[in-house]
Amino acid sequence: MMLEVKDLKVKYGNIEALHGLSFNIDRGEIVTLIGSNGAGKTSTLLSLSRLPQPDAPKVIEGDILFDGESILGTEPHLLVQNQMMVLVPEGRHIFGNLSVMENLELASYPVRNDTQFIGETKDQIFSLFPRLYERRKQRSESLSGGEQQMLAVGRALMTGCKFIMLDEPSMGLAPVLMYEMFRALKELNKKGITILVVEQNAKVALDFASRGYVLDTGEIIAEGTSEELSANKDVQKAYLGG
Amino acid sequence: MFSTLLQNLFNALQWGSFYSMIALGYCLVYGVLRLINFAHGDIFMMACYFAFFIASWFLGNLAGMPGPIIFGLTMILTMVATSGLGLFIERVAYRPLRKKGAHRLYVVITALMLGFILENGNLAVLGASSRRFPDMFGKIVFQFAGVSLTNYKIIVIVTAVLAFALLNLIVNSTKIGMAMRAVSYDKFAIPLMGIPLNRIITFTFILGSSLAAVAGILFGMSYPVLDPYMGMIIGWKAFIAAVVGGIGDIKGAFLGGFILGFIEIIVVAFFPSSYKDLIAFVILLVILSVKPTGFFGVAKSTKI
Ligand SMILES: Nc1ncnc2c1ncn2[C@@H]1O[C@H](COP(=O)(O)OP(=O)(O)OP(=O)(O)O)[C@@H](O)[C@H]1O
Ligand SMILES: [Mg+2]
DSSP, X not given: OOEEEEEEEEEETTEEEEEEEEEEEOTTOEEEEEOOTTSSHHHHHHHHHTOOTTTSOEEEEEEEEETTEEOTTSOHHHHHHTTSOEEEOTTOOOOTTSBHHHHXXXXXXXXXXXXXXXXXXXXXXXXXXXXXXXXXXXXXXXXOHHHHHHHHHHHHHHTTOSEEEEEOTTTTOXXXXXXXXXXXXXXXXXXXXXXXXXXXXXXXXXXXXXXXXXXXXTEEEEEEEHHHHHHOHHHHHHHSOO | OHHHHHHHHHHHHHHHHHHHHHHHHHHHHHHHHOOOOTTHHHHXXXXXXXXXXXXXXXXXXXXXXXXXXXXXXHHHHHHHHHHHHHHHHIXXXXXXXXXXXXXXXXXXXXXXXXXXXXXXXXXXXXXXXXXXXXXXXXXXXXXXXXXXXXXXXXXXXXXXXXXXXXXXXHHHHSHHHHHHHHHHHOSTTXXXXXXXXXXXXXXXXXXXXXXXXXXXXXXHHHSOEEOTTHHHHHHHHHXXXXXXXXXXXXXXXXXXXXXXXXXXXXXXXXXXXXXXXXXXXXXXXXXXXXXXXXXXXXXXXXXX
């Protein structure tokens, strides 16, 4: 297993947000974590990325293993520098005062000496998202929501990490852009990128992923392949509109 | 009349240079940490003392050296010492608060207290008697068209402009400058790019403290009487200048310093000098109330 989450309990202050999550991901997979508002999806990804409090909750029990080793004590920038995993956060968090190109260059910090990789990855990003190429010199604040999401994904690719976690990449996107985004992610997966995607939109997520977990108020209540979950009566009722 | 004007222009540029170099230190730390580093005026004061001891030592031990070399060495060592102080403060005071996610109010109070600690620490260690800054190379007075201009004044103005040009280059044309601008917009995402946030903060404090060091030496040379409270008023004024110019932007902070320099000199030219601060601050207040983002303030999002 590449990533193993074991009985993870996390707290914001005194409020427990996750009550003992366990799940795992192997290299090359597309896995989704679905759940409604407040289920704990973002809390899970923030915990995995090891961001400090108060940006992220505090892990009080359980463990997170990457290739069998605990990363609980690892600083967040080292997870990225060591090419383990990178998060595309909820709300995108692009650097709006920098241009599109500068955002990408900044994100290439972990691979700064590998000019070949940087060049190839830029080309790859621009062929996946031609709109970004058109706007490469523009201040990124002025991009539309969908374009900003593309930039956020592009930035994650530039870090060189082969495991990308995405927090609701479809949020705020028109259906056309949303399908464009998922198609791009699928293409990346074919090139060897492992993906963990968090979604409220269960239908889209289960179409896209091969496996999933259903999260409800901080607990996993169902898991299985996308087919199994789509066929599950409870999941249908709660998340797929009947 | 013309010569008075010219004389005042040079004085305004000189004082503007001091305010600007200190204002930039406030601006940089504010941009990266959203922290008003109220200890910065006292870091400037400490820089004056570092420069005093370093220059005195050189003059005592390397007596034969030409003045400009002593000046250059003093400059470098003072920058190192002041950066050390700035980093020490960052490490022992601000970083632990940041780690605990303390409310900004506590951080600002900490900054204020650090200022008092520096002032009173200095008083305790060195005593109340004020010191005279040594003369590193002779003051030369140029007289032309009824204007008297010293080589010191020229050095102050030229150095301030060069320091700003260099800073501007670092912030806008280097990788670490790009990272500083990114931090000022969104700190959250910095570690997600694999970038160690603390390294950028460290670099920012080095830049701000070095500018205070340069200001400290030049101020000591120009106004050679040092005392532990000398950084307080000038620090507050520089902070106000930074805000009036637009603390969101290094250009704003730099020009803000000169705006204050000019206002002060103009006020003195027309009113008794005891009115200087009163009228100067009334004018600054009016500027701020007309343009609350600062004179050169840009969109809220740019912070360096
Ligand atoms: N910073 C915070 N401080 C305190 N509680 C928080 C904080 N962030 C989230 N929570 C709580 O943790 C729980 C899980 O929130 P989380 O943001 O992980 O949900 P989510 O599944 O991502 O929801 P959404 O779909 O709305 O993004 C919620 O009950 C929420 O109120
Ligand atoms: Mg969320």
